[in-house]
Amino acid sequence: MPDNSIVVDRLSKKFGEFTAVNEISFETKKGEIFGFLGANGAGKSTAMKMLCGLLTPTSGKATVAGYDIASQSERVKRRIGYMSQKFSLYQDLTAIENIRFYAGIYGMADKDIKQQSDRLMQRLNLVDYANVKIEALPLGWKQKLAFSVAVFHRPEIVFLDEPTGGVDPVTRRDFWEMITQTAAEGTTIFVTTHYMDEAEYCDRISIMVDGKIEALGTPEQLKTNFAVSTIDEVFICLARPDANKTN
Amino acid sequence: MKKFRAFVKKEFYHITRDWRTLIILLGMPIIQIMLFGFAITNEIKDAKIAILDLARDEHSTVLIDKILANDYFKLEAYLTHSREIEPVFRKGKVKEVIIFEPGFGARLEKEHSANIQIIADASDPNTATMLLNYTQAIIGNYQAEQNELQHLPFSIGIHSEMFYNNELKGVYLFVPGLIAIILMLVSAMMTSISITKEKELGTMEILLATPMKPAVIIIAKVIPYLILSFINAVIILLLGFFVFHVPVHGSLLLLLLEMILFILTVLSLGIFISTATSSQQVALMASLMGLMLPTILLSGFLFPVENMPLPLQLISNMVPAKWFIIIIKGIMLKGVGLAIVWKETLILVGFMAFFILLSVKKFKPRLA
Numbered sequence: 001m002p003d004n005s006i007v008v009d010r011l012s013k014k015f016g017e018f019t020a021v022n023e024i025s026f027e028t029k030k031g032e033i034f035g036f037l038g039a040n041g042a043g044k045s046t047a048m049k050m051l052c053g054l055l056t057p058t059s060g061k062a063t064v065a066g067y068d069i070a071s072q073s074e075r076v077k078r079r080i081g082y083m084s085q086k087f088s089l090y091q092d093l094t095a096i097e098n099i100r101f102y103a104g105i106y107g108m109a110d111k112d113i114k115q116q117s118d119r120l121m122q123r124l125n126l127v128d129y130a131n132v133k134i135e136a137l138p139l140g141w142k143q144k145l146a147f148s149v150a151v152f153h154r155p156e157i158v159f160l161d162e163p164t165g166g167v168d169p170v171t172r173r174d175f176w177e178m179i180t181q182t183a184a185e186g187t188t189i190f191v192t193t194h195y196m197d198e199a200e201y202c203d204r205i206s207i208m209v210d211g212k213i214e215a216l217g218t219p220e221q222l223k224t225n226f227a228v229s230t231i232d233e234v235f236i237c238l239a240r241p242d243a244n245k246t247n
Numbered sequence: 248m249k250k251f252r253a254f255v256k257k258e259f260y261h262i263t264r265d266w267r268t269l270i271i272l273l274g275m276p277i278i279q280i281m282l283f284g285f286a287i288t289n290e291i292k293d294a295k296i297a298i299l300d301l302a303r304d305e306h307s308t309v310l311i312d313k314i315l316a317n318d319y320f321k322l323e324a325y326l327t328h329s330r331e332i333e334p335v336f337r338k339g340k341v342k343e344v345i346i347f348e349p350g351f352g353a354r355l356e357k358e359h360s361a362n363i364q365i366i367a368d369a370s371d372p373n374t375a376t377m378l379l380n381y382t383q384a385i386i387g388n389y390q391a392e393q394n395e396l397q398h399l400p401f402s403i404g405i406h407s408e409m410f411y412n413n414e415l416k417g418v419y420l421f422v423p424g425l426i427a428i429i430l431m432l433v434s435a436m437m438t439s440i441s442i443t444k445e446k447e448l449g450t451m452e453i454l455l456a457t458p459m460k461p462a463v464i465i466i467a468k469v470i471p472y473l474i475l476s477f478i479n480a481v482i483i484l485l486l487g488f489f490v491f492h493v494p495v496h497g498s499l500l501l502l503l504l505e506m507i508l509f510i511l512t513v514l515s516l517g518i519f520i521s522t523a524t525s526s527q528q529v530a531l532m533a534s535l536m537g538l539m540l541p542t543i544l545l546s547g548f549l550f551p552v553e554n555m556p557l558p559l560q561l562i563s564n565m566v567p568a569k570w571f572i573i574i575i576k577g578i579m580l581k582g583v584g585l586a587i588v589w590k591e592t593l594i595l596v597g598f599m600a601f602f603i604l605l606s607v608k609k610f611k612p613r614l615a
Contacts, residue, residue, distance in 0.1 A: 052456045053455075053456065054452060054456055074458060074460075077456060077457060077458045078458040080456070082452075082453055082456035082457075083453075084449050084452050085449070086448065086449030086452075087449070088449055088450055088452075088453045090257070090260075090261070090450065091448075092260070092261060092264045092265065093257065093260050093261075093264075097260060101253055101254075101256070102457075103253075104249065104250060104252070104253025104254070104256075105250045105253050105254055105454075105457050105458075105459050106250075106457060106458065107250050107458070159456075
């Protein structure tokens with residue numbers, strides 16, 4: 001199926017006795033924004049790290065951009081971008097140095113790097129801050145830059161691990177505009193978030209509870225299935241079934 | 248290769264941006280060699296002494312004059328009774344007391360044998376030993392002079408050698424030791440810190456998610472430190488040569504190659520530390536405790552290995568700096584070639600291979 005960018009089949013990860021990810025299965029389509037939701041400790045980051053080739057699966061299979069994550073991780077890595085929970089750029093480097101560094105280690109041609117990085121600096125309104133170390137920039141700007149860097153080498157899929165944590169609402173909106181635009185250009189967006197309003201922007205979402213995917217579908221489908229009006233409520237139904245009863 | 252270049256460039260940005268650390272890294276060898284070379288010499292100057300002359304005759308007076316005519320000693324007190332000896336030591340006023348027995352000169356003339364007692368403050372054993380040696384040497388000279396003048400076999404019964412009379416000798420020993428310590432510090436500590444820093448910040452995770460191979464990431468990270476360490480080593484050599492006239496009797500090329508070998512050995516140690524730790528602080532502590540202390544104490548830099556108890560001697564064999572110091576002392580001071588130091592060289596190569604293997608085993612391209 002060439003339309004699918006990620007195909008996950010009964011993927012599991014155990015740390016000793018603890019099962020962090022328990023036989024999850026799903027597919028994402030090309031250019032889709034896939035929201036990967038779940039409470040803290042539900043196994044989202046572990047699942048994402050397996051897909052990025054940072055962790056080896058205990059069992060199950062998955063392909064990313066058509067390549068097997070266990071046996072072809074080098075090829076997978078060439079076709080993905082990754083933005084982690086922690087701020088992932090170098091604070092003591094300027095924006096342009098960060099861009100050129102990551103572009104360089106993805107093996108982009110010098111000419112392309114030069115042209116595209118200049119254009120990106122303009123788009124992010126960072127031209128005036130070209131010589132400023134990014135530790136001096138506001139968090140929202142840095143997150144936008146980090147996202148731009150993660151997709152700078154035009155990956156087929158980009159993994160975003162809670163990209164908007166601690167960012168103000170206006171910047172979050174900007175951020176999601178960038179995500180939507182990138183997806184429109186054909187890049188699959190695989191994003192985890194704790195903001196349920198952001199989940200509404202996704203084409204499809206999955207909700208993980210204790211290592212398992214308990215719900216999967218478009219935001220509309222999920223709301224209908226659970227007979228509630230917001231994703232927030234869907235999430236609470238799944239994550240805290242007891243709380244639901246007392247309500 | 249282009250990826251590699253981009254990485255090394257970024258690493259240089261890190262180093263040059265952090266100019267405080269850079270100044271320390273490049274300034275440290277200069278300050279240390281100046282300290283060791285000038286301040287911490289083994290030469291005695293103006294050491295305060297007291298004299299208790301119970302004889303007060305011609306011989307004792309002349310001998311006292313000779314002792315005090317020297318730059319080494321400065322008369323602090325002239326005692327009149329043996330009861331006064333302990334109090335002056337207690338108060339820390341003097342480092343040494345010289346006592347002439349009653350009738351010193353008369354006995355020397357008649358019996359050709361007389362006694363001088365020297366008491367030194369051994370709470371500082373090194374200084375005490377040196378003072379003692381100096382005093383003995385002066386007395387010995389006097390004795391020899393007298394013997395020549397009078398053609399009579401006088402005997403004050405002191406034979407001594409000046410062990411540490413040469414100021415430069417100290418620097419000769421310090422330069423090789425300092426090179427080892429500075430290289431240890433820059434190579435092992437800085438690499439282990441810079442690698443764990445990436446782990447701590449989370450950028451290592453991003454790097455591992457890129458198509459760059461982990462081994463290439465590590466090599467690219469250590470290359471700037473290799474260069475920095477090498478510059479440092481050359482600075483120390485130049486300072487040693489031009490300021491303190493420490494010679495390089497052997498082959499300069501061999502010396503530089505051995506230095507690179509040692510740097511690589513220590514870098515592999517630093518990489519190993521960084522694979523075993525995940526925070527900068529732990530890496531720092533591990534480098535300081537695990538590397539610096541043994542290097543300073545057990546490498547033969549400050550204390551001769553032969554004087555250590557057997558267990559420590561055995562442990563010292565596991566300190567790479569010990570072998571390196573043997574090698575560079577051999578090349579610099581004795582002018583020996585690879586024919587003599589091949590064994591120590593092989594041991595360093597062995598250390599390097601061992602730590603690289605260990606690191607490769609421990610460093611996971613994936614996080615778990």
